[in-house]
Every structure is written in structure tokens, then in C-alpha cells.
Amino acid sequence: MQWLMRSRVLWGIHKSLHAFHPAPPPLRCQSLSGVGAPRWNDQDIPKEFNFASYVVDYWVQMEKEGKRGPEPALWWINNQGDEVKWSFSEIKDLSCRVANILTQTCSLQQGDHLALILPRVPEWWLVALGCIRTGIIFIPGTTQLKAKDILYRLQVSKAKAVVTTDTVVSEIDSVVSECPALKTKLLVSDHSLHGWLDLRSLIRSASPEHTCIKSKTKDPMIIFFTSGTTGLPKMAKHSHGLALRSYLPTCRKLMRLKKSDVFWCVSDPGWILAAVGGLFEPWTAGCTLFIHHLPQFDPKVIIKALLEYPITHCIAAPSVFRMILQEKIPRFPTLKHCFTGGESLLVEEFEKWKKQTGILLHEIYGQSETGVTCSVLQEMKIKPGSMGKAISPFDVQFLKEASAKNYITIIDDKGNVLPPNTEGNIGIRIKPTRPVGLFMYYKDNPQKTAEVECGEFYNTGDRATMDAEGYIWFLGRSDDVIMSSGYRIGPSEVENALAEHPAVAESAVVSSPDPTRGEVVKAFVVLNPPFRSHDQNQLTKELQQHVRAVTAPYKYPRKVEFVPELPKTITGKIKRAELRKKEFGQM
Numbered sequence: 177m178q179w180l181m182r183s184r185v186l187w188g189i190h191k192s193l194h195a196f197h198p199a200p201p202p203l204r205c206q207s208l209s210g211v212g213a214p215r216w217n218d219q220d221i222p223k224e225f226n227f228a229s230y231v232v233d234y235w236v237q238m239e240k241e242g243k244r245g246p247e248p249a250l251w252w253i254n255n256q257g258d259e260v261k262w263s264f265s266e267i268k269d270l271s272c273r274v275a276n277i278l279t280q281t282c283s284l285q286q287g288d289h290l291a292l293i294l295p296r297v298p299e300w301w302l303v304a305l306g307c308i309r310t311g312i313i314f315i316p317g318t319t320q321l322k323a324k325d326i327l328y329r330l331q332v333s334k335a336k337a338v339v340t341t342d343t344v345v346s347e348i349d350s351v352v353s354e355c356p357a358l359k360t361k362l363l364v365s366d367h368s369l370h371g372w373l374d375l376r377s378l379i380r381s382a383s384p385e386h387t388c389i390k391s392k393t394k395d396p397m398i399i400f401f402t403s404g405t406t407g408l409p410k411m412a413k414h415s416h417g418l419a420l421r422s423y424l425p426t427c428r429k430l431m432r433l434k435k436s437d438v439f440w441c442v443s444d445p446g447w448i449l450a451a452v453g454g455l456f457e458p459w460t461a462g463c464t465l466f467i468h469h470l471p472q473f474d475p476k477v478i479i480k481a482l483l484e485y486p487i488t489h490c491i492a493a494p495s496v497f498r499m500i501l502q503e504k505i506p507r508f509p510t511l512k513h514c515f516t517g518g519e520s521l522l523v524e525e526f527e528k529w530k531k532q533t534g535i536l537l538h539e540i541y542g543q544s545e546t547g548v549t550c551s552v553l554q555e556m557k558i559k560p561g562s563m564g565k566a567i568s569p570f571d572v573q574f575l576k577e578a579s580a581k582n583y584i585t586i587i588d589d590k591g592n593v594l595p596p597n598t599e600g601n602i603g604i605r606i607k608p609t610r611p612v613g614l615f616m617y618y619k620d621n622p623q624k625t626a627e628v629e630c631g632e633f634y635n636t637g638d639r640a641t642m643d644a645e646g647y648i649w650f651l652g653r654s655d656d657v658i659m660s661s662g663y664r665i666g667p668s669e670v671e672n673a674l675a676e677h678p679a680v681a682e683s684a685v686v687s688s689p690d691p692t693r694g695e696v697v698k699a700f701v702v703l704n705p706p707f708r709s710h711d712q713n714q715l716t717k718e719l720q721q722h723v724r725a726v727t728a729p730y731k732y733p734r735k736v737e738f739v740p741e742l743p744k745t746i747t748g749k750i751k752r753a754e755l756r757k758k759e760f761g762q763m
């Protein structure tokens with residue numbers, strides 16, 4: 177960490193050596209004046225876009241002209257009291273050095289793949305920008321990955337380079353002989369290691385002079401591996417359009433960030449939420465991105481940071497808020513807006529958060545394939561239990577608006593648009609125009625890419641209804657919806673009901689075989705500590721009674737199993753498919 181602390185002084189020396197390249201004029205990104213602009217269409221999208229030159233370098237220019245205050249662009253801390261504060265100028269200098277290292281020292285070229293498996297360290301942002309500056313396609317991955325996961329990712333992506341840290345080195349070295357495409361291993365560490373390039377010392381001696389590529393908006397930029405909730409993770413390939421989306425005035429309604437805001441994305445950098453919420457959104461707005469190293473997830477550390485730092489906005493998975501709610505929480509002095517997504521936000525959690533903090537928890541919905549698709553915007557009426565409405569560029573479409581191009585709606589299995597309040601798949605129109613920022617395709621998997629196309633729509637595979645006001649009500653992934661005695665039951669409806677009972681810490685509801693009904697609802701329940709010693713038969717009856725009382729009686733779980741924990745993906749999502757397969761004896 178010493179290097180990071182010294183770096184502020186070192187980079188200061190190099191600043192005067194910068195060649196100044198004026199950034200292209202921003203696309204109306206400084207204000208929300210474009211809010212309410214007509215529906216986005218392809219003609220308005222610039223042919224060229226690069227987040228590094230259009231956004232980061234723009235703010236460098238603003239800093240030079242004295243039009244951006246002294247607030248850092250990146251503010252990083254850890255539990256040891258280390259702190260890094262970088263301006264956009266420093267970030268440009270450092271990321272240009274990384275760009276030179278990647279292309280010169282590592283001989284990587286535009287279009288090559290780089291696996292970025294780093295924890296929340298400042299170098300994650302430098303490597304990401306270095307890749308964007310050079311057109312190298314980066315593939316984020318969490319440091320929780322084990323050798324088997326890493327082998328799968330390196331092999332299928334054919335990554336030529338990997339950037340990682342000490343804790344992952346042995347996992348990578350144990351599989352590297354099986355990854356013939358991998359040529360370069362870069363280490364972010366305070367010490368050097370045989371067989372690995374030391375990124376920190378390379379940055380110290382690299383040149384900050386670099387000319388950013390002129391990328392087309394449709395050129396590939398990043399690949400996300402999906403969470404693997406339903407099978408092997410897929411590679412969703414995105415273009416620079418994903419970053420452009422944060423730049424569009426209508427999309428800026430989502431977070432409404434200002435230069436003076438301090439935005440904390442708690443998510444692991446291996447996930448799309450971290451790229452969109454921890455890179456594109458805050459820096460497009462020119463605000464401070466706050467990062468806590470958080471090697472282990474500890475709700476007490478999060479609460480402390482929210483109390484001690486001037487954080488105004490925070491985004492994290494529902495499980496993070498769920499765990500914070502289990503602690504004693506005071507009022508946070510500067511926090512104004514919280515966002516969550518990736519899993520269902522239970523009504524109970526939304527209400528508790530509001531009551532205990534006085535802050536609304538805005539739900540967002542999206543996929544590795546789609547980025548943020550629906551959200552409860554700040555000015556919107558809140559309907560607890562709904563994921564909100566489609567957000568730009570995925571405007572809601574009703575049947576009467578037949579001329580609209582890009583929209584999200586509810587479709588049947590043939591791609592027909594369904595009327596309000598009818599259950600179907602969440603679909604995103606891709607014909608005649610594919611919306612900006614929607615994934616390009618599943619890399620090396622034309623079959624899967626074709627499978628998710630349904631008529632003129634991309635089929636998300638998520639089941640939902642949309643009410644007459646355009647609010648979307650999530651039922652579950654199509655595989656997770658339970659068919660019992662002719663009823664269709666979404667797991668989150670039952671999980672919501674269970675969450676209201678004081679005994680329930682969390683639950684997962686799946687389908688289970690039944691000789692007479694075909695399938696019945698089964699709940700796997702993790703109990704709160706005071707209830708763990710209670711009589712389990714009695715508790716089962718109580719929970720069943722409770723669900724019958726708070727929701728339609730046919731939804732109550734006929735089977736209940738108490739478990740110490742639920743199976744989850746690396747990103748913390750419940751693996752319902754795994755529980756279901758066990759029930760049906762498929763594992």
C-alpha cells in the first residue's frame with residue numbers, strides 16, 4: 177500500500193509533462209436538461225464513443241479550467257487506515273501508463289481479452305480504463321473465484337492476459353498450464369513474484385503519453401460472465417454503448433448524480449453492477465467514487481463508513497441491506513439515496529430500511545446482458561413489491577404505441593405483446609433496432625444467442641406482469657415459477673410473506689414433487705438465532721399459517737425444511753435451481 181500513498185507526489189511531477197488533448201464535447205451530459213427528451217433512437221447515437229476520452233478526459237479538462245472543485249474523482253480507503261484520493265487528471269495519467277504497459281510491455285492488441293480478477297483496489301479502475309483506452313476487451317471476475325472457476329473462465333474466454341492480486345495467484349498458477357492462450361500474468365501487490373509482472377513498479381516507470389483509440393460505439397468493450405444461477409456462466413459481450421448509456425440525458429434520471437455527490441458502490445468489481453454503478457454512472461456525472469476495500473463483508477464496517485464519510489449515494493445487492501438491517505443502525509448523516517438490484521428486494525426489507533434510516537431503497541432490475549433495465553426512479557410513486565418501470569433507453573411499451581422502437585414489455589413465448597396484468601416474459605425489443613447498451617451476443621455461443629431471441633424481442637427469461645401504469649412485478653425466472661394444482665406461484669411472493677415472520681432470517685422457495693398435485697411449494701428456511709432451538713414441527717405449522725394469512729392461501733409452503741444456510745452464487749444470489757434439482761432427485 178506504500179506505493180499508493182507515495183503515488184500522489186510522484187504523479188504530481190509528471191503532470192506538467194502531459195500533452196493536452198482536448199476532449200470531444202460532451203453529449204449534453206452536464207445537466208438533466210435533456211430529461212423527458214423523445215425516445216432514444218439509433219439515429220441519435222454517436223457512431224464513435226470511448227468512455228476514457230469522452231468522459232474521464234473531459235473532466236480532466238474541467239479540472240484544468242477550474243470548473244470542477246477539489247473533490248477527488250476516486251476516494252479509496254481500507255481497514256488499515258490507508259487512503260488514496262485521485263483527481264481525474266491523476267487517473268488519466270495513471271490509466272495512460274497502464275494502457276502503454278498493456279500494449280507495449282504485454283504486446284496486447286485491440287480486441288484481445290484480459291481477465292481482470294482484482295478486489296476493490298484502485299488499480300481495478302486503472303486497468304479498466306487502460307483497456308478502454310486501447311480497445312483491449314476486459315473481463316471482470318471476482319477474487320472469490322476458485323481454480324476450477326478460473327480455469328473455466330480463462331479457457332472459454334481465451335484471455336491472453338490476467339491481472340490479479342496475491343490471494344488469487346496460487347489458484348491461477350495451478351491451472352495456467354491448461355490455458356494455452358494466456359501469455360501474460362500481471363500482479364498487483366506490494367512485492368514482486370517470480371513469473372509475474374509487477375504492475376505497480378511498471379506503472380512507476382511507464383510513460384503517461386498515450387493516445388486513446390477512436391472506438392466505434394458498436395465496438396466490443398467488456399465481457400461479463402453471468403452469475404451462473406441457472407447453469408454454467410455465459411459470456412455476455414458488450415460494446416462501448418454500455419458506457420454511452422450512462423451518458424445519455426434521459427438515462428441520467430436513474431441516479432441524478434451531481435459533481436458534489438459521493439457515490440459508494442459496495443458491489444464486488446466482478447459484477448456488472450460494479451462496472452455500471454462503480455465506474456460509468458459516477459464518473460459520467462463527475463462525482464466522487466468512494467471505494468472501501470472490504471476484503472470480508474462486514475455490515476458493521478459498512479455502517480461505520482456511512483457514518484464517517486460524506487457518502488450521499490450507495491448501491492449494493494439486497495443481501496447487503498438485509499445484513500445491515502440485522503445490526504443496530506443509526507441515522508446516516510449524509511446518505512440521501514440507496515439503490516439495490518440483482519435479486520428481489522422483499523417488501524419487508526424495503527419497509528424496514530425506510531423506517532430505520534428514513535431513506536428510500538430504490539430497486540433496480542437488470543441482467544449481465546441488459547444493464548439496468550427497470551428502476552424505481554426518485555420522483556416515482558413507489559409501489560412496494562414492484563421493480564418500478566422500464567428506464568431509458570428501454571421505455572415501456574403499451575400495445576397502442578405501435579411505432580416505438582426500443583422498449584421493454586411483457587411477451588408470450590412467441591414474442592407477442594401481452595396486455596397489462598398478464599403474466600409473461602420480460603422482453604426487450606431488438607428489432608428493427610437493438611437498444612444501445614444491450615449485450616451484443618453470447619460470445620462463442622450462437623445457439624444460446626439465438627435461443628434468447630423471441631420474435632422481435634430479447635427474452636430475459638424472467639417472468640413478470642406489468643400493470644396499466646407500466647410498473648413491473650417480478651415473479652421469478654421462468655424455471656423458478658412453481659406450478660401447483662393449476663396455480664402459478666412466483667417464489668418471491670412466498671419469500672416475501674415468510675420474511676414478515678420474526679423467525680425467518682432468509683428463505684428460498686422452490687417447487688417439489690408431489691404424488692397428487694404434481695408439484696408443491698417447498699420453503700427452505702434459515703432461522704434467526706433466537707428461534708433455532710424452537711420445536712421445528714410447531715414452527716413449520718406457524719410459518720404455514722402465517723403465509724396463508726398474509727397471502728393467497730394456495731401459495732403456502734406445504735413442505736418446509738430448516739437449513740443452516742442457502743446455496744448461493746459467488747455474487748450472493750440464491751441458487752434455487754440447485755435446491756429444485758435436489759428435490760427432483762436430479763443431483
Ligand SMILES: Nc1ncnc2c1ncn2[C@@H]1O[C@H](COP(=O)(O)OP(=O)(O)OP(=O)(O)O)[C@@H](O)[C@H]1O
Nearest residue numbers: 402403404405406517518519520540541542543544
Ligand atoms: N430487482 C430484481 N428483482 C428480482 N430479480 C432480479 C432483480 N435484478 C436482477 N434480478 C435477477 O438477476 C438476473 C440477472 O442476473 P445475472 O445477469 O447476474 O446472471 P444470472 O441470470 O443470475 O446467471 P445465469 O444466466 O448464468 O443463470 C435477472 O435475470 C433476474 O432473474
